[in-house]
Amino acid sequence: MAEWTNSPFFGVALSVAAFWIGVQLQKKTGLVACNPLLVAVILVIGVLLALRIPYENYNQGGSLINLFLSPATACLAVAIYSKMKLLKENWLPILVGCVVGSLVSMGSVLGLCRLFRLDEAMTASLLPKSVTTPIAVSVSQTHGGIPSITVVAVILTGIMGSILAPLLIRLFRVKDPITAGLSIGACSHAVGTSKALELGETEGAMSGLAIGVCGLVTVIFSLVLM
Structure with a gap:
Protein backbone atom coordinates (compact mmCIF):
# COMPACT_ATOMS: atom_id res chain seq x y z
CA MET A 1 0.00 0.00 0.00
CA ALA A 2 2.76 2.40 0.99
CA GLU A 3 4.58 1.96 -2.32
CA TRP A 4 1.87 3.32 -4.60
CA THR A 5 0.66 5.91 -2.11
CA ASN A 6 4.17 7.24 -1.53
CA SER A 7 4.10 9.12 -4.84
CA PRO A 8 3.08 12.75 -5.42
CA GLN A 24 -20.97 15.79 -10.41
CA LEU A 25 -22.90 15.22 -7.18
CA GLN A 26 -23.89 18.87 -6.95
CA LYS A 27 -24.99 18.89 -10.61
CA LYS A 28 -27.16 15.83 -10.13
CA THR A 29 -28.72 16.79 -6.79
CA GLY A 30 -28.77 20.57 -7.14
CA LEU A 31 -28.30 20.80 -3.37
CA VAL A 32 -26.33 23.77 -2.06
CA ALA A 33 -25.05 21.60 0.78
CA CYS A 34 -23.30 19.35 -1.75
CA ASN A 35 -20.49 21.84 -2.12
CA PRO A 36 -17.74 20.24 -4.27
CA LEU A 37 -14.99 21.30 -1.90
CA LEU A 38 -16.85 19.96 1.13
CA VAL A 39 -17.55 16.67 -0.64
CA ALA A 40 -13.90 16.42 -1.71
CA VAL A 41 -12.65 16.99 1.84
CA ILE A 42 -14.95 14.30 3.22
CA LEU A 43 -14.01 11.82 0.49
CA VAL A 44 -10.26 12.36 0.89
CA ILE A 45 -10.46 11.95 4.67
CA GLY A 46 -12.62 8.85 4.23
CA VAL A 47 -10.17 7.22 1.82
CA LEU A 48 -7.16 7.97 4.02
CA LEU A 49 -8.89 6.56 7.10
CA ALA A 50 -10.38 3.51 5.37
CA LEU A 51 -7.11 2.47 3.74
CA ARG A 52 -4.97 3.63 6.66
CA ILE A 53 -2.83 5.81 4.43
CA PRO A 54 -0.54 8.21 6.34
CA TYR A 55 -1.31 11.87 5.77
CA GLU A 56 2.34 12.45 4.92
CA ASN A 57 1.96 10.16 1.88
CA TYR A 58 -1.08 12.05 0.62
CA ASN A 59 0.46 15.44 1.29
CA GLN A 60 3.34 14.80 -1.09
CA GLY A 61 0.85 15.40 -3.88
CA GLY A 62 -1.53 17.58 -1.91
CA SER A 63 1.23 20.10 -1.30
CA PHE A 68 -1.60 26.84 -7.32
CA LEU A 69 -3.40 28.77 -4.56
CA SER A 70 -1.58 32.05 -5.12
CA PRO A 71 -1.72 31.97 -8.96
CA ALA A 72 -5.40 31.04 -8.82
CA THR A 73 -6.10 34.00 -6.55
CA ALA A 74 -4.12 36.31 -8.84
CA CYS A 75 -6.22 35.19 -11.82
CA LEU A 76 -9.20 36.91 -10.21
CA LEU A 87 -14.64 50.18 -9.54
CA LYS A 88 -13.61 53.80 -10.17
CA GLU A 89 -17.19 55.00 -9.83
CA ASN A 90 -17.74 53.23 -6.50
CA TRP A 91 -14.28 53.20 -4.92
CA LEU A 92 -15.32 54.82 -1.63
CA CYS A 113 -11.58 33.76 21.64
CA ARG A 114 -11.43 36.02 24.68
CA LEU A 115 -14.86 34.80 25.85
CA PHE A 116 -13.84 31.13 25.67
CA ARG A 117 -10.34 31.92 27.03
CA LEU A 118 -8.41 30.52 24.09
CA ASP A 119 -4.66 31.01 24.19
CA GLU A 120 -2.76 33.44 21.99
CA ALA A 121 -1.64 30.77 19.53
CA MET A 122 -5.21 29.62 18.87
CA THR A 123 -6.43 33.21 18.62
CA ALA A 124 -3.74 34.04 16.07
CA SER A 125 -4.66 30.91 14.13
CA LEU A 126 -8.35 31.79 13.88
CA LEU A 127 -8.12 35.56 13.47
CA PRO A 128 -7.47 35.64 9.67
CA LYS A 129 -10.11 32.98 8.83
CA SER A 130 -11.94 35.18 6.31
CA VAL A 131 -9.04 35.93 3.95
CA THR A 132 -7.48 33.76 1.28
CA THR A 133 -5.16 30.96 2.46
CA PRO A 134 -1.72 32.40 1.50
CA ILE A 135 -2.43 35.65 3.36
CA ALA A 136 -4.13 33.90 6.29
CA VAL A 137 -1.22 31.52 6.85
CA SER A 138 1.29 34.37 6.66
CA VAL A 139 -0.65 36.42 9.24
CA SER A 140 -1.03 33.38 11.49
CA GLN A 141 2.67 32.48 11.41
CA THR A 142 3.73 36.08 12.03
CA HIS A 143 1.79 36.18 15.29
CA GLY A 144 2.67 32.68 16.52
CA GLY A 145 -0.39 30.87 15.21
CA ILE A 146 -0.67 27.25 14.03
CA PRO A 147 -0.83 27.16 10.20
CA SER A 148 -2.71 23.84 10.00
CA ILE A 149 -5.52 25.19 12.19
CA THR A 150 -5.60 28.38 10.13
CA VAL A 151 -5.98 26.40 6.90
CA VAL A 152 -8.88 24.38 8.35
CA ALA A 153 -10.58 27.57 9.59
CA VAL A 154 -10.17 29.23 6.18
CA ARG A 173 -33.25 40.97 -0.48
CA VAL A 174 -29.88 42.25 -1.64
CA LYS A 175 -30.42 43.53 -5.18
CA ASP A 176 -27.17 45.44 -5.80
CA PRO A 177 -24.57 43.11 -7.39
CA ILE A 178 -21.70 45.21 -5.99
CA THR A 179 -23.00 44.80 -2.44
CA ALA A 180 -23.56 41.08 -2.92
CA GLY A 181 -20.10 40.51 -4.39
CA LEU A 182 -18.23 42.52 -1.77
CA SER A 183 -20.02 40.81 1.11
CA ILE A 184 -19.21 37.35 -0.25
CA GLY A 185 -15.54 38.12 -0.92
CA ALA A 186 -15.05 39.85 2.43
CA CYS A 187 -16.47 36.90 4.37
CA SER A 188 -15.50 33.80 2.41
CA HIS A 189 -12.52 34.69 0.17
CA ALA A 190 -11.80 32.59 -2.96
CA VAL A 191 -14.18 29.72 -2.22
CA GLY A 192 -17.05 32.17 -1.84
CA THR A 193 -15.90 34.01 -4.95
CA SER A 194 -16.44 30.86 -7.00
CA LYS A 195 -20.08 31.03 -5.93
CA ALA A 196 -20.20 34.78 -6.59
CA LEU A 197 -19.07 34.14 -10.17
CA GLU A 198 -22.05 31.83 -10.58
CA LEU A 199 -24.35 34.64 -9.45
CA GLY A 200 -23.01 37.10 -12.04
CA GLU A 201 -19.93 38.68 -13.59
CA THR A 202 -20.18 41.83 -11.46
CA GLU A 203 -20.64 39.82 -8.27
CA GLY A 204 -17.57 37.75 -9.12
CA ALA A 205 -15.43 40.79 -9.93
CA MET A 206 -16.38 42.59 -6.73
CA SER A 207 -15.86 39.46 -4.65
CA GLY A 208 -12.40 39.01 -6.19
CA LEU A 209 -11.60 42.63 -5.42
CA ALA A 210 -12.70 42.15 -1.81
CA ILE A 211 -10.21 39.29 -1.44
CA GLY A 212 -7.27 41.59 -2.15
CA VAL A 213 -8.50 44.62 -0.20
CA CYS A 214 -9.64 42.60 2.81
CA GLY A 215 -6.37 40.69 2.79
CA LEU A 216 -4.43 43.94 3.03
CA VAL A 217 -6.76 45.33 5.70
CA THR A 218 -6.48 42.09 7.71
CA VAL A 219 -2.68 42.30 7.72
CA ILE A 220 -2.87 45.87 9.04
CA PHE A 221 -5.55 45.12 11.65
CA SER A 222 -3.63 42.06 12.90
CA LEU A 223 -0.75 44.33 13.88
CA VAL A 224 -3.10 46.28 16.13
CA LEU A 225 -5.33 43.53 17.51
CA MET A 226 -2.64 40.97 18.34
Missing part, protein backbone atom coordinates in the same frame (compact mmCIF):
# COMPACT_ATOMS: atom_id res chain seq x y z
CA PHE A 9 0.75 11.50 -8.17
CA PHE A 10 -1.38 9.72 -5.57
CA GLY A 11 -2.24 12.90 -3.68
CA VAL A 12 -2.94 14.84 -6.87
CA ALA A 13 -5.07 12.07 -8.39
CA LEU A 14 -7.08 11.56 -5.20
CA SER A 15 -7.74 15.29 -4.81
CA VAL A 16 -8.82 15.76 -8.43
CA ALA A 17 -11.03 12.65 -8.37
CA ALA A 18 -12.69 13.65 -5.10
CA PHE A 19 -13.41 17.16 -6.35
CA TRP A 20 -14.77 15.83 -9.66
CA ILE A 21 -17.15 13.57 -7.76
CA GLY A 22 -18.25 16.59 -5.71
CA VAL A 23 -18.97 18.62 -8.85
CA LEU A 64 1.70 20.43 -5.06
CA ILE A 65 -1.91 21.57 -5.36
CA ASN A 66 -1.22 24.22 -2.72
CA LEU A 67 1.30 25.79 -5.10
CA ALA A 77 -7.58 40.18 -11.32
CA VAL A 78 -8.91 39.48 -14.82
CA ALA A 79 -12.51 39.76 -13.60
CA ILE A 80 -11.64 42.89 -11.63
CA TYR A 81 -10.02 44.55 -14.65
CA SER A 82 -13.14 43.94 -16.73
CA LYS A 83 -15.09 46.03 -14.19
CA MET A 84 -12.52 48.81 -13.77
CA LYS A 85 -15.00 51.55 -14.69
CA LEU A 86 -17.45 50.31 -12.07
CA PRO A 93 -18.23 52.48 -0.69
CA ILE A 94 -16.13 49.52 -1.85
CA LEU A 95 -13.22 50.56 0.39
CA VAL A 96 -15.46 51.28 3.38
CA GLY A 97 -17.32 48.00 2.91
CA CYS A 98 -14.11 45.97 2.85
CA VAL A 99 -12.68 47.73 5.90
CA VAL A 100 -15.88 47.26 7.91
CA GLY A 101 -16.22 43.64 6.79
CA SER A 102 -12.66 42.82 7.85
CA LEU A 103 -13.03 44.64 11.17
CA VAL A 104 -16.28 42.83 12.02
CA SER A 105 -14.81 39.45 11.06
CA MET A 106 -11.63 39.85 13.07
CA GLY A 107 -13.38 41.60 15.97
CA SER A 108 -15.95 38.84 16.36
CA VAL A 109 -13.25 36.14 16.31
CA LEU A 110 -11.15 38.04 18.84
CA GLY A 111 -14.18 38.55 21.10
CA LEU A 112 -15.16 34.86 21.00
CA ILE A 155 -11.57 26.22 4.33
CA LEU A 156 -14.58 25.88 6.64
CA THR A 157 -15.27 29.61 6.41
CA GLY A 158 -15.14 29.49 2.62
CA ILE A 159 -17.42 26.46 2.40
CA MET A 160 -19.97 27.96 4.78
CA GLY A 161 -19.86 31.23 2.86
CA SER A 162 -20.43 29.58 -0.51
CA ILE A 163 -23.35 27.57 0.90
CA LEU A 164 -25.05 30.33 2.87
CA ALA A 165 -24.33 33.37 0.67
CA PRO A 166 -27.12 32.79 -1.92
CA LEU A 167 -29.60 32.08 0.88
CA LEU A 168 -28.66 35.21 2.84
CA ILE A 169 -28.77 37.37 -0.28
CA ARG A 170 -32.35 36.25 -0.93
CA LEU A 171 -33.30 36.51 2.75
CA PHE A 172 -32.12 40.12 3.07
Whole structure:
Protein backbone atom coordinates (compact mmCIF):
# COMPACT_ATOMS: atom_id res chain seq x y z
CA MET A 1 0.00 0.00 0.00
CA ALA A 2 2.76 2.40 0.99
CA GLU A 3 4.58 1.96 -2.32
CA TRP A 4 1.87 3.32 -4.60
CA THR A 5 0.66 5.91 -2.11
CA ASN A 6 4.17 7.24 -1.53
CA SER A 7 4.10 9.12 -4.84
CA PRO A 8 3.08 12.75 -5.42
CA PHE A 9 0.75 11.50 -8.17
CA PHE A 10 -1.38 9.72 -5.57
CA GLY A 11 -2.24 12.90 -3.68
CA VAL A 12 -2.94 14.84 -6.87
CA ALA A 13 -5.07 12.07 -8.39
CA LEU A 14 -7.08 11.56 -5.20
CA SER A 15 -7.74 15.29 -4.81
CA VAL A 16 -8.82 15.76 -8.43
CA ALA A 17 -11.03 12.65 -8.37
CA ALA A 18 -12.69 13.65 -5.10
CA PHE A 19 -13.41 17.16 -6.35
CA TRP A 20 -14.77 15.83 -9.66
CA ILE A 21 -17.15 13.57 -7.76
CA GLY A 22 -18.25 16.59 -5.71
CA VAL A 23 -18.97 18.62 -8.85
CA GLN A 24 -20.97 15.79 -10.41
CA LEU A 25 -22.90 15.22 -7.18
CA GLN A 26 -23.89 18.87 -6.95
CA LYS A 27 -24.99 18.89 -10.61
CA LYS A 28 -27.16 15.83 -10.13
CA THR A 29 -28.72 16.79 -6.79
CA GLY A 30 -28.77 20.57 -7.14
CA LEU A 31 -28.30 20.80 -3.37
CA VAL A 32 -26.33 23.77 -2.06
CA ALA A 33 -25.05 21.60 0.78
CA CYS A 34 -23.30 19.35 -1.75
CA ASN A 35 -20.49 21.84 -2.12
CA PRO A 36 -17.74 20.24 -4.27
CA LEU A 37 -14.99 21.30 -1.90
CA LEU A 38 -16.85 19.96 1.13
CA VAL A 39 -17.55 16.67 -0.64
CA ALA A 40 -13.90 16.42 -1.71
CA VAL A 41 -12.65 16.99 1.84
CA ILE A 42 -14.95 14.30 3.22
CA LEU A 43 -14.01 11.82 0.49
CA VAL A 44 -10.26 12.36 0.89
CA ILE A 45 -10.46 11.95 4.67
CA GLY A 46 -12.62 8.85 4.23
CA VAL A 47 -10.17 7.22 1.82
CA LEU A 48 -7.16 7.97 4.02
CA LEU A 49 -8.89 6.56 7.10
CA ALA A 50 -10.38 3.51 5.37
CA LEU A 51 -7.11 2.47 3.74
CA ARG A 52 -4.97 3.63 6.66
CA ILE A 53 -2.83 5.81 4.43
CA PRO A 54 -0.54 8.21 6.34
CA TYR A 55 -1.31 11.87 5.77
CA GLU A 56 2.34 12.45 4.92
CA ASN A 57 1.96 10.16 1.88
CA TYR A 58 -1.08 12.05 0.62
CA ASN A 59 0.46 15.44 1.29
CA GLN A 60 3.34 14.80 -1.09
CA GLY A 61 0.85 15.40 -3.88
CA GLY A 62 -1.53 17.58 -1.91
CA SER A 63 1.23 20.10 -1.30
CA LEU A 64 1.70 20.43 -5.06
CA ILE A 65 -1.91 21.57 -5.36
CA ASN A 66 -1.22 24.22 -2.72
CA LEU A 67 1.30 25.79 -5.10
CA PHE A 68 -1.60 26.84 -7.32
CA LEU A 69 -3.40 28.77 -4.56
CA SER A 70 -1.58 32.05 -5.12
CA PRO A 71 -1.72 31.97 -8.96
CA ALA A 72 -5.40 31.04 -8.82
CA THR A 73 -6.10 34.00 -6.55
CA ALA A 74 -4.12 36.31 -8.84
CA CYS A 75 -6.22 35.19 -11.82
CA LEU A 76 -9.20 36.91 -10.21
CA ALA A 77 -7.58 40.18 -11.32
CA VAL A 78 -8.91 39.48 -14.82
CA ALA A 79 -12.51 39.76 -13.60
CA ILE A 80 -11.64 42.89 -11.63
CA TYR A 81 -10.02 44.55 -14.65
CA SER A 82 -13.14 43.94 -16.73
CA LYS A 83 -15.09 46.03 -14.19
CA MET A 84 -12.52 48.81 -13.77
CA LYS A 85 -15.00 51.55 -14.69
CA LEU A 86 -17.45 50.31 -12.07
CA LEU A 87 -14.64 50.18 -9.54
CA LYS A 88 -13.61 53.80 -10.17
CA GLU A 89 -17.19 55.00 -9.83
CA ASN A 90 -17.74 53.23 -6.50
CA TRP A 91 -14.28 53.20 -4.92
CA LEU A 92 -15.32 54.82 -1.63
CA PRO A 93 -18.23 52.48 -0.69
CA ILE A 94 -16.13 49.52 -1.85
CA LEU A 95 -13.22 50.56 0.39
CA VAL A 96 -15.46 51.28 3.38
CA GLY A 97 -17.32 48.00 2.91
CA CYS A 98 -14.11 45.97 2.85
CA VAL A 99 -12.68 47.73 5.90
CA VAL A 100 -15.88 47.26 7.91
CA GLY A 101 -16.22 43.64 6.79
CA SER A 102 -12.66 42.82 7.85
CA LEU A 103 -13.03 44.64 11.17
CA VAL A 104 -16.28 42.83 12.02
CA SER A 105 -14.81 39.45 11.06
CA MET A 106 -11.63 39.85 13.07
CA GLY A 107 -13.38 41.60 15.97
CA SER A 108 -15.95 38.84 16.36
CA VAL A 109 -13.25 36.14 16.31
CA LEU A 110 -11.15 38.04 18.84
CA GLY A 111 -14.18 38.55 21.10
CA LEU A 112 -15.16 34.86 21.00
CA CYS A 113 -11.58 33.76 21.64
CA ARG A 114 -11.43 36.02 24.68
CA LEU A 115 -14.86 34.80 25.85
CA PHE A 116 -13.84 31.13 25.67
CA ARG A 117 -10.34 31.92 27.03
CA LEU A 118 -8.41 30.52 24.09
CA ASP A 119 -4.66 31.01 24.19
CA GLU A 120 -2.76 33.44 21.99
CA ALA A 121 -1.64 30.77 19.53
CA MET A 122 -5.21 29.62 18.87
CA THR A 123 -6.43 33.21 18.62
CA ALA A 124 -3.74 34.04 16.07
CA SER A 125 -4.66 30.91 14.13
CA LEU A 126 -8.35 31.79 13.88
CA LEU A 127 -8.12 35.56 13.47
CA PRO A 128 -7.47 35.64 9.67
CA LYS A 129 -10.11 32.98 8.83
CA SER A 130 -11.94 35.18 6.31
CA VAL A 131 -9.04 35.93 3.95
CA THR A 132 -7.48 33.76 1.28
CA THR A 133 -5.16 30.96 2.46
CA PRO A 134 -1.72 32.40 1.50
CA ILE A 135 -2.43 35.65 3.36
CA ALA A 136 -4.13 33.90 6.29
CA VAL A 137 -1.22 31.52 6.85
CA SER A 138 1.29 34.37 6.66
CA VAL A 139 -0.65 36.42 9.24
CA SER A 140 -1.03 33.38 11.49
CA GLN A 141 2.67 32.48 11.41
CA THR A 142 3.73 36.08 12.03
CA HIS A 143 1.79 36.18 15.29
CA GLY A 144 2.67 32.68 16.52
CA GLY A 145 -0.39 30.87 15.21
CA ILE A 146 -0.67 27.25 14.03
CA PRO A 147 -0.83 27.16 10.20
CA SER A 148 -2.71 23.84 10.00
CA ILE A 149 -5.52 25.19 12.19
CA THR A 150 -5.60 28.38 10.13
CA VAL A 151 -5.98 26.40 6.90
CA VAL A 152 -8.88 24.38 8.35
CA ALA A 153 -10.58 27.57 9.59
CA VAL A 154 -10.17 29.23 6.18
CA ILE A 155 -11.57 26.22 4.33
CA LEU A 156 -14.58 25.88 6.64
CA THR A 157 -15.27 29.61 6.41
CA GLY A 158 -15.14 29.49 2.62
CA ILE A 159 -17.42 26.46 2.40
CA MET A 160 -19.97 27.96 4.78
CA GLY A 161 -19.86 31.23 2.86
CA SER A 162 -20.43 29.58 -0.51
CA ILE A 163 -23.35 27.57 0.90
CA LEU A 164 -25.05 30.33 2.87
CA ALA A 165 -24.33 33.37 0.67
CA PRO A 166 -27.12 32.79 -1.92
CA LEU A 167 -29.60 32.08 0.88
CA LEU A 168 -28.66 35.21 2.84
CA ILE A 169 -28.77 37.37 -0.28
CA ARG A 170 -32.35 36.25 -0.93
CA LEU A 171 -33.30 36.51 2.75
CA PHE A 172 -32.12 40.12 3.07
CA ARG A 173 -33.25 40.97 -0.48
CA VAL A 174 -29.88 42.25 -1.64
CA LYS A 175 -30.42 43.53 -5.18
CA ASP A 176 -27.17 45.44 -5.80
CA PRO A 177 -24.57 43.11 -7.39
CA ILE A 178 -21.70 45.21 -5.99
CA THR A 179 -23.00 44.80 -2.44
CA ALA A 180 -23.56 41.08 -2.92
CA GLY A 181 -20.10 40.51 -4.39
CA LEU A 182 -18.23 42.52 -1.77
CA SER A 183 -20.02 40.81 1.11
CA ILE A 184 -19.21 37.35 -0.25
CA GLY A 185 -15.54 38.12 -0.92
CA ALA A 186 -15.05 39.85 2.43
CA CYS A 187 -16.47 36.90 4.37
CA SER A 188 -15.50 33.80 2.41
CA HIS A 189 -12.52 34.69 0.17
CA ALA A 190 -11.80 32.59 -2.96
CA VAL A 191 -14.18 29.72 -2.22
CA GLY A 192 -17.05 32.17 -1.84
CA THR A 193 -15.90 34.01 -4.95
CA SER A 194 -16.44 30.86 -7.00
CA LYS A 195 -20.08 31.03 -5.93
CA ALA A 196 -20.20 34.78 -6.59
CA LEU A 197 -19.07 34.14 -10.17
CA GLU A 198 -22.05 31.83 -10.58
CA LEU A 199 -24.35 34.64 -9.45
CA GLY A 200 -23.01 37.10 -12.04
CA GLU A 201 -19.93 38.68 -13.59
CA THR A 202 -20.18 41.83 -11.46
CA GLU A 203 -20.64 39.82 -8.27
CA GLY A 204 -17.57 37.75 -9.12
CA ALA A 205 -15.43 40.79 -9.93
CA MET A 206 -16.38 42.59 -6.73
CA SER A 207 -15.86 39.46 -4.65
CA GLY A 208 -12.40 39.01 -6.19
CA LEU A 209 -11.60 42.63 -5.42
CA ALA A 210 -12.70 42.15 -1.81
CA ILE A 211 -10.21 39.29 -1.44
CA GLY A 212 -7.27 41.59 -2.15
CA VAL A 213 -8.50 44.62 -0.20
CA CYS A 214 -9.64 42.60 2.81
CA GLY A 215 -6.37 40.69 2.79
CA LEU A 216 -4.43 43.94 3.03
CA VAL A 217 -6.76 45.33 5.70
CA THR A 218 -6.48 42.09 7.71
CA VAL A 219 -2.68 42.30 7.72
CA ILE A 220 -2.87 45.87 9.04
CA PHE A 221 -5.55 45.12 11.65
CA SER A 222 -3.63 42.06 12.90
CA LEU A 223 -0.75 44.33 13.88
CA VAL A 224 -3.10 46.28 16.13
CA LEU A 225 -5.33 43.53 17.51
CA MET A 226 -2.64 40.97 18.34
